Amino acid sequence: MARDSGTEALAELAQERVDHRFKGLPPDAAGLTVAELTAQRRNLFTGGFATPVLALSAERLEHNLALMETYAARHGLAFAPHGKTSMAPQLFHRQIEHGAWGITLAVPHQVWVARAFGIGRIFLANELVDAAALRRLAAELDADPDFRFVCYVDSVRGVELMDAALTEAGAGRPVDVVVELGAGAGARTGARTEEDCAAVADAVAGARTLRLAGVAGYEGEVPDADPERVRAWLRRLVALAVDFDRAGRFTGLAEVVLSAGGSAWFDAVADVFAEVPDLSLPVLKLLRSGAYVSHDDGHYREVTPFNRVPAEGALEPAFRLWTQVVSRPTAEQAFANAGKRDAAYDLDLPFAQVVRPSDGGPERPATGVAVSGLSDQHAWLRTAPEAELEVGDWVGLGLSHPCTSFDKWQLIPVAEADGTVVDYIRTFF
Numbered sequence: 001m002a003r004d005s006g007t008e009a010l011a012e013l014a015q016e017r018v019d020h021r022f023k024g025l026p027p028d029a030a031g032l033t034v035a036e037l038t039a040q041r042r043n044l045f046t047g048g049f050a051t052p053v054l055a056l057s058a059e060r061l062e063h064n065l066a067l068m069e070t071y072a073a074r075h076g077l078a079f080a081p082h083g084k085t086s087m088a089p090q091l092f093h094r095q096i097e098h099g100a101w102g103i104t105l106a107v108p109h110q111v112w113v114a115r116a117f118g119i120g121r122i123f124l125a126n127e128l129v130d131a132a133a134l135r136r137l138a139a140e141l142d143a144d145p146d147f148r149f150v151c152y153v154d155s156v157r158g159v160e161l162m163d164a165a166l167t168e169a170g171a172g173r174p175v176d177v178v179v180e181l182g183a184g185a186g187a188r189t190g191a192r193t194e195e196d197c198a199a200v201a202d203a204v205a206g207a208r209t210l211r212l213a214g215v216a217g218y219e220g221e222v223p224d225a226d227p228e229r230v231r232a233w234l235r236r237l238v239a240l241a242v243d244f245d246r247a248g249r250f251t252g253l254a255e256v257v258l259s260a261g262g263s264a265w266f267d268a269v270a271d272v273f274a275e276v277p278d279l280s281l282p283v284l285k286l287l288r289s290g291a292y293v294s295h296d297d298g299h300y301r302e303v304t305p306f307n308r309v310p311a312e313g314a315l316e317p318a319f320r321l322w323t324q325v326v327s328r329p330t331a332e333q334a335f336a337n338a339g340k341r342d343a344a345y346d347l348d349l350p351f352a353q354v355v356r357p358s359d360g361g362p363e364r365p366a367t368g369v370a371v372s373g374l375s376d377q378h379a380w381l382r383t384a385p386e387a388e389l390e391v392g393d394w395v396g397l398g399l400s401h402p403c404t405s406f407d408k409w410q411l412i413p414v415a416e417a418d419g420t421v422v423d424y425i426r427t428f429f
Contacts (some may be wrong), residue, residue, distance in 0.1 A: 006118015013426050022411040024053030034424050044419040051324040052338035056414045058422055060318035067313045069098040069291050075270040080104045082290025086406045087119035088425045093354045104288040108133035113428045114294045124151035127158045131165040138171035150213055152180040154191045159203040166209035178257050179235050183221035190217055201249055212249055213242045214257030219265050230265045234272035245279040259286035265429035267305035291402045294318040298348035298400020319405055321397040329392050334381040336395055342408055348400035358392030
């Protein structure tokens with residue numbers, strides 16, 4: 001799909017009507033278009049927004065986008081951030097505007113979303129063996145000569161299924177594939193040994209509808225990961241690319257794809273990819289980290305490589321979930337109206353950060369307040385003696401795990417530091 005069509009699709013998002021689908025938005029905004037509501041520049045705290053409401057920081061979002069653009073350029077890396085984090089085409093386009101080569105995705109539905117919004121380069125970090133999806137992929141490739149698509153293969157059986165489905169579909173363009181090297185025994189997907197990888201590459205060479213474009217994998221699955229183990233696996237991946245090149249497996253390509261890089265070890269990827277020797281063709285060193293776009297206050301704050309390389313900068317957590325105290329039954333306990341339906345909790349519980357008093361007083365730290373559990377629609381708050389918390393107060397929660405945060409909200413306000421809402425991010429999960 002041409003970029004112009006994607007621009008039109010983005011414009012159409014702004015013409016969606018605000019209605020019951022979108023939680024947290026001002027009740028009196030029902031019937032307005034998103035563009036009309038945006039133009040009102042309402043304040044998140046005084047403009048009628050209803051709790052619970054998830055917001056993105058406009059300033060921190062822009063900071064994170066710019067930081068990873070600079071990081072990738074500094075290290076000579078192409079960048080295809082993982083779109084499954086946000087599934088937000090508006091953010092896909094902002095990432096591309098900030099230098100991204102394309103977008104990484106995980107399953108066919110995500111590919112169709114990206115294509116509907118004009119994304120022209122997609123890396124599917126998975127093997128694709130579904131015949132119906134392969135038929136549609138063949139049609140997309142044949143209809144748009146500028147569309148670049150690359151996906152994993154990790155088994156001879158997978159190659160056979162892909163070739164059969166694409167042949168039956170009458171595919172005119174071969175599908176570019178990269179052999180996935182597994183991260184070790186007990187890891188997730190990927191061929192387990194170099195010999196297995198060679199067998200998969202041989203199968204690709206015998207398939208009319210596929211073309212071997214490179215090698216890839218995910219270092220985040222290295223067992224008992226530490227810098228030494230991760231770098232050792234990454235060097236295996238580089239060696240595999242070198243061996244395939246020497247064997248003439250990449251003949252006819254314009255470039256070789258070498259891809260890795262989640263959100264916890266991209267510093268190791270940058271270091272090892274800097275060591276790649278000259279091959280017979282240019283190498284597209286493709287980083288795929290996705291959680292950076294919003295970062296978080298939990299898991300990724302702890303594991304981000306910027307903790308190890310602080311001179312390179314620091315990501316900033318951009319999410320805050322606002323919830324309201326609806327019950328204060330004892331001095332040691334309170335309940336707020338955001339729960340599992342609203343907050344990520346698969347890695348860590350939310351973190352109570354700030355309180356906005358219902359009487360309009362100034363925002364203050366959530367001293368003595370901690371989230372001790374979540375029900376479907378309630379946050380259980382443990383309150384120490386020093387906690388100042390009343391029914392009606394708003395509590396701002398930090399979250400852990402961006403992927404699970406995005407997928408609970410269909411339309412997310414983007415607010416400046418003073419609370420002015422300047423945009424709304426639409427997600428498609």
